[in-house]
Amino acid sequence: xxxxxxxxxxxxxxxxxxxxxxxxxxxxxxxxxxxxxxxxxxxxxxxxxxxxxxxxxxxxxxxxxxxxxxxxxxxxxxxxxxxxxxxxxxxxxxxxxxxxxxxxxxxxxxxxxx
Amino acid sequence: xxxxxxxxxxxxxxxxxxxxxxxxxxxxxxxxxxxxxxxxxxxxxxxxxxxxxxxxxxxxxxxxxxxxxxxxxxxxxxxxxxxxxxxxxxxxxxxxxxxxxxxxxxxxxxx
Numbered sequence: 001x002x003x004x005x006x007x008x009x010x011x012x013x014x015x016x017x018x019x020x021x022x023x024x025x026x027x028x029x030x031x032x033x034x035x036x037x038x039x040x041x042x043x044x045x046x047x048x049x050x051x052x053x054x055x056x057x058x059x060x061x062x063x064x065x066x067x068x069x070x071x072x073x074x075x076x077x078x079x080x081x082x083x084x085x086x087x088x089x090x091x092x093x094x095x096x097x098x099x100x101x102x103x104x105x106x107x108x109x110x111x112x113x114x
Numbered sequence: 115x116x117x118x119x120x121x122x123x124x125x126x127x128x129x130x131x132x133x134x135x136x137x138x139x140x141x142x143x144x145x146x147x148x149x150x151x152x153x154x155x156x157x158x159x160x161x162x163x164x165x166x167x168x169x170x171x172x173x174x175x176x177x178x179x180x181x182x183x184x185x186x187x188x189x190x191x192x193x194x195x196x197x198x199x200x201x202x203x204x205x206x207x208x209x210x211x212x213x214x215x216x217x218x219x220x221x222x223x224x225x
Contacts, residue, residue, distance in 0.1 A: 048212070
């Protein structure tokens with residue numbers, strides 16, 4: 001498989017559940033990102049990793065916990081979410097950090113919190 | 115990050131050329147201009163990037179005037195499948211990994 005993949009594609013969870021979103025990139029990139037896109041809102045950058053080190057935590061609530069075990073994999077651990085956390089969660093990667101570097105996005109995980 | 119302003123929406127018909135202008139009055143010397151395309155329920159996709167003058171690829175052209183305070187994305191002969199949201203982003207190569215996508219321009223192509 002090529003590019004950036006995300007699993008699951010759809011997830012429904014209750015507010016007391018714990019779940020994880022997975023992202024994998026097959027591009028040999030060194031930077032990975034988590035974005036949130038709520039309905040009718042712009043993309044919001046959540047977390048940025050470069051060479052497996054977190055370089056950005058954009059004031060995201062602690063109920064979202066990222067993990068980057070290696071440069072190819074990125075996880076977003078979810079617990080005690082709120083209904084307003086329902087959104088499309090997008091993972092992206094780029095060769096290195098920097099605006100010039102094209103970001104490759106995955107298809108996203110559509111999350112619904114009930 | 116330089117702030118960008120682009121129209122909220124544009125309508126067009128199949129076969130027409132669509133031009134979307136983005137204003138970025140406070141663009142910095144080292145900033146590049148990048149455009150992304152996003153279809154519903156998908157992640158954005160890189161279209162084109164430029165620094166000055168004109169850049170063309172198989173998908174679009176990007177026109178940047180000398181003062182670089184604006185840029186125009188040109189989509190030639192659009193089809194229904196070009197209906198999407200188009201984002202203009204401005205950022206400096208090494209520092210601005212925090213891409214600000216804004217609201218984008220929703221382009222609707224009709225038959």
